[in-house]
Amino acid sequence: GESVGLHLPTLSVQEGDNSIINCAYSNSASDYFIWYKQESGKGPQFIIDIRSNMDKRQGQRVTVLLNKTVKHLSLQIAATQPGDSAVYFCAENRGGSYIPTFGRGTSLIVHP
């Protein structure tokens, strides 16, 4: 689950479980959303994106769900593996902007 404060929210799961990382976005005018994965000491890596005309998009082992009514975005990772351990960021864009707004990130810890 998530916690409030200066530290990153953390989600701990067992290897093989499904993970769900949540993100609340701020602007109802946002029309493009992205998920990034950042491993320790590296830059964020693009995982998957979704545009506001869609509710769901699937990739390899990942699914992004968009609920525009409550301004909520989630990333589902199937059969989570230790290599999935990282910080996950959501980002929102609006109106064709070049500049996304990033969320604070969630740390995913996968226990073998």
Next chain:
Amino acid sequence: SQTIHQWPATLVQPVGSPLSLECTVEGTSNPNLYWYRQAAGRGLQLLFYSVGIGQISSEVPQNLSASRPQDRQFILSSKKLLLSDSGFYLCAWSVPTGNQPQHFGDGTRLSIL
């Protein structure tokens, strides 16, 4: 395919010294370029972005400056580093249209002593 290179990977500098971090992109033309800073355990703070050669937009007043001398080269500089400039600096690029993902380099870990 497109690649982005940042160097150096780590840098230790004394307070008051100058800084130059370089970022280059290959395999694409006229990219949008970005510099971010990330404090430990925190999110991404946009410092500068550029939509073309010589065009720099600053998002936050800083002890830093940026330049884009060539289409695929983005440089982050400082004349005199402060302790508060320590952090993880990330360069990114995106295609020159809106609503596209950014692609990040592997960052420079800057420590100021």
